[in-house]
Amino acid sequence: MTTDASGTLRRTALHDAHLALGARMVPFGGFEMPVQYTSILKEHEAVRKRAGLFDLSHMGQFMLTGAGVGEWAEALTVNKVANMKPGQARYNIFTNDRGGAHDDVIFYRLDEDRWLLVVNASNADKMWGVVTAAPASGVELVNLHGERALIAIQGPRSVEWLQPYVEADLAALKYYACAETRVKGTREPIVIARTGYTGEDGFELFLPSDEATGVWDLLLAENRRHGLEPCGLGARDVLRLEAGMPLYGHEMTEEITPLQAGLAWAIKFDKPAFRAKEALLAQRDAGDYARIAGLVMEGRVPARSGYPVFANGARAGEIRSGSWGPSVDKNIGTALVEPAAAAEGASLEVEVRGVRHRATVVLMPFYKRPKP
Amino acid sequence: MMTEMANGVPAGLLYSKEHEWVKLDGDVATVGITDYAQSSLGDIVYVEMPRMGATITQFDSIGVVESVKAVSDIFTPVGGEIVGTNGELDSDPASVNSDPYGQGWFYKVKLNDMSQTANLLTPEQYEQLIAES
Numbered sequence: 001m002t003t004d005a006s007g008t009l010r011r012t013a014l015h016d017a018h019l020a021l022g023a024r025m026v027p028f029g030g031f032e033m034p035v036q037y038t039s040i041l042k043e044h045e046a047v048r049k050r051a052g053l054f055d056l057s058h059m060g061q062f063m064l065t066g067a068g069v070g071e072w073a074e075a076l077t078v079n080k081v082a083n084m085k086p087g088q089a090r091y092n093i094f095t096n097d098r099g100g101a102h103d104d105v106i107f108y109r110l111d112e113d114r115w116l117l118v119v120n121a122s123n124a125d126k127m128w129g130v131v132t133a134a135p136a137s138g139v140e141l142v143n144l145h146g147e148r149a150l151i152a153i154q155g156p157r158s159v160e161w162l163q164p165y166v167e168a169d170l171a172a173l174k175y176y177a178c179a180e181t182r183v184k185g186t187r188e189p190i191v192i193a194r195t196g197y198t199g200e201d202g203f204e205l206f207l208p209s210d211e212a213t214g215v216w217d218l219l220l221a222e223n224r225r226h227g228l229e230p231c232g233l234g235a236r237d238v239l240r241l242e243a244g245m246p247l248y249g250h251e252m253t254e255e256i257t258p259l260q261a262g263l264a265w266a267i268k269f270d271k272p273a274f275r276a277k278e279a280l281l282a283q284r285d286a287g288d289y290a291r292i293a294g295l296v297m298e299g300r301v302p303a304r305s306g307y308p309v310f311a312n313g314a315r316a317g318e319i320r321s322g323s324w325g326p327s328v329d330k331n332i333g334t335a336l337v338e339p340a341a342a343a344e345g346a347s348l349e350v351e352v353r354g355v356r357h358r359a360t361v362v363l364m365p366f367y368k369r370p371k372p
Numbered sequence: 373m374m375t376e377m378a379n380g381v382p383a384g385l386l387y388s389k390e391h392e393w394v395k396l397d398g399d400v401a402t403v404g405i406t407d408y409a410q411s412s413l414g415d416i417v418y419v420e421m422p423r424m425g426a427t428i429t430q431f432d433s434i435g436v437v438e439s440v441k442a443v444s445d446i447f448t449p450v451g452g453e454i455v456g457t458n459g460e461l462d463s464d465p466a467s468v469n470s471d472p473y474g475q476g477w478f479y480k481v482k483l484n485d486m487s488q489t490a491n492l493l494t495p496e497q498y499e500q501l502i503a504e505s
Contacts, residue, residue, distance in 0.1 A: 039469075040440045041415040234414070234441050300418050300462055302438055324417040324440055331417075353420070353436070 012057035013149050013209035017216055021230050029121025031058035031146075034232040043235035044326055047198050048369075051155030052231035053219055060124030061144040061206065062131060064115040068138025073107065073115075076134055076275055078258055078267040084109045089176045089193050091266055094130055099257040099279035103127050104248055108178045108193055116178075116191060116206060118150075120248045149212035153219065153228075154202030154239075156369070161223040162203055165215075166192065170203065183207070185214040197236060199243025200369055241332060242325050244294060244365030250305060250320045251292050251334055259283050260291045260336065262364070290317055293342035294364035295350075297322075297331035301357050303350050304333075310349040310356060311341035319350060327367040333359075380407050382473055386489060387498035388431075388449035393473060394492060401450045404477040405437065405468065408502045413439040416468040419461045421446070421479050426454045428481065430488045435478075437468070446478070450488055456480035 009032040018025065023034035034055065036043060046052045064073070070082030079092040088109050094102040103123040108116040119127040124145045131141055153162050159170045168181035170192075178193035186207055196202040207215060220228060237247065246252050252261045259267065259280055267280060283289050297303055303322030310316055317337030325332035333350075335341075341348060344363050349356040375383040386394040391409035395402040410416065418438040428434045430451035436443050457479045460467065468476035483489075493501065 035441070036414060039415050041466075238440060300465070301420070302418055304443060 010058075010146055012055055012146075013212040014055045014057060014151075014216055017213055018055065018230075023230070023232060026233070028233055029058050029124070031121060033058055034230070036232040036234045037230045040232070040234040040238060041326055043229050043231040044238050046227060046229035047155045047200055047231060047235065047239055048327055049156070050227040050229070051153055051157040051161055051200075051202070051223070052198075052229050052235065053216070054152040054154065054231050054236060055212075055216070056150040056152050056204070057146075057148070057209070057212065058121035059150050060119035060121060060127060061148050061150065062117040062119065062128070063142040063144060064117055064131075065113055065140040065142070066136075066138040067113060068136060069113070069115050072134065072136045072139045073117075074271060074274060076130070077105075078263075078274060078276070078280070080268050080271065081107055086111045087177055087179060089178050089195050091176075093252070093258045093263065093266060094127065095258070095276040095280075096254060097276060097279065099259070099276035099283060100254040101248065101252040101256065101258055101261070102130050102254065104246060104252060104258075104263075106193075106195060108191060110178065110180060110191060123248060147209060149207050149209045150204060151207070151212060151216055151219075152196055152202060152204045154196045154198040154231075155200050156372075157226075157228070158200075158202045161226070161228055162219070164222070165218060168192065170194075173203075175201075183215060185218050186211045197243075197245055198239035199245070199365065199367055200239070201372075238323050238325070241321050241323055241334070242327050242365065242367035244367075246292070247321060251336075256292075256336065257283060257289075260289050262292050288339060290336050290338055291342045292320065292334050293337050293346070293361045294366060295333055295335055295348060295359040295361050296328070296366070297333065297350065298358040298360070300331065301352050302331045302333075303335075303352070303359065308351040309335045309337055309341070309359075310351065311337070311346065313349075316341040316348065325366055332366045334364075381495050381499045381502070383495050385473070385495060386449070386492035387495065387501075388447065388492055389501065390431075390447040390449070391502075392447070392449040394449050394489070396489065399452075399483045399486060400455060401452075401481045401483055402456075402477050403449060403479055403481060404472055405446075406498070406502075407472050410469050410472045410476070413437065413442070413444060415440045416465045416476075418465055419446075419458075419468065419478060421457050422454050424454055424457060427484075428452065428454065430491065448481070449492055450481050450483055452481040452484040454479055455482045 073081040322333030433445040
């Protein structure tokens with residue numbers, strides 16, 4: 001865990017707001033963050049049925065400026081960057097030479113020469129090292145980690161509840177699009193993106209730290225009585241798992257490649273060159289790599305990260321994430337297992353405190369939001 | 373209606389430092405976790421307990437209670453033979469949150485030694501414990 005020089009946890013601009021709302025605070029990624037306000041299950045339900053408000057200011061935000069950003073970033077990542085259009089957001093993965101993941105990230109192209117790069121909180125220091133170590137001409141890097149806030153509103157009512165405070169037409173903003181627009185309570189236009197980590201519709205607002213409390217309070221003041229709930233990292237983790245979204249450190253690590261994580265769609269082998277191209281091509285062509293599978297437990301015993309997984313009585317891998325999945329009414333999880341054990345419908349066993357419990361491999365996501 | 377101390381600690385029960393409660397009826401004790409414990413753990417999704425007839429020893433870890441986020445040991449506040457378990461928790465583990473001293477009970481133990489109750493806390497002592505934590 002990263003901490004500042006004195007070893008103490010950092011706080012986001014919304015820290016006092018969280019305490020006033022009765023949040024339970026936990027250390028996460030070097031910050032003191034709300035894990036829950038009332039109940040993980042209640043907050044989860046709010047996001048699935050109405051909307052929830054999240055403080056994600058612990059996430060790393062880097063500003064990348066210059067004509068060389070696209071080309072520079074493409075060499076370090078698996079997805080394409082240079083062909084993104086202004087106003088577009090795109091998921092991507094920085095890798096090491098072996099194809100293992102440094103981090104999974106989102107690039108937001110704000111205009112021709114300015115990009116916002118959002119990295120995981122727990123990887124922010126490492127990622128700053130990665131981007132500054134890469135030789136670049138025509139690329140200027142600014143680390144805004146901890147200096148700018150990030151507020152997300154997620155859930156089917158997000159457009160309705162956010163629109164009154166925003167100049168841009170949110171309904172017209174497509175999924176994975178971003179815009180700089182005026183928001184009530186901010187001095188300058190801020191970046192709003194239709195992105196998230198919950199499997200629901202929603203928006204992320206990137207704003208100066210000293211304006212975060214004003215915007216947070218404004219959004220809750222009117223909408224809380226209609227059912228907008230402040231939501232913590234506990235609910236966020238359940239929501240992302242149900243939506244089949246990887247969490248760095250679990251489904252992807254320096255040792256687990258994006259191919260293994262089931263993210264082949266994000267790897268563009270037609271790029272002329274990128275850091276792990278050869279390693280990932282070799283892994284793809286060999287085809288015998290352990291991979292992430294989604295699984296559903298039989299019965300009430302939750303699978304937890306690290307539990308051993310068996311196929312036909314033999315050790316086949318281990319659980320990487322596991323939780324009760326309220327939207328599917330089952331215990332769900334991911335496991336890193338041998339290829340044969342990852343096939344849809346495969347019958348597995350998960351060892352929990354010395355007892356093996358049956359589980360079945362299913363295609364992810366576990367939960368898909370209803371079409372509007 | 374149970375009489376309550378401050379902090380919602382019911383009178384008439386005994387408590388452990390690990391936040392379990394014990395309700396004595398002759399030499400049979402009903403065991404559960406306190407309101408303080410359920411609130412700290414968050415939404416309970418699973419409780420694993422010894423089988424009927426199993427013999428357990430006071431303060432041993434004899435099962436687990438799982439919230440959405442975490443697995444926690446159950447340190448039994450009393451030892452003896454398991455003579456009842458709350459099967460309803462399989463389908464409704466949330467009753468531990470909503471009614472920790474009632475429907476959310478865990479198991480019943482026939483005590484092998486009544487003197488072990490001297491190792492437990494009174495409601496006043498337990499109230500002080502959680503006030504200090």
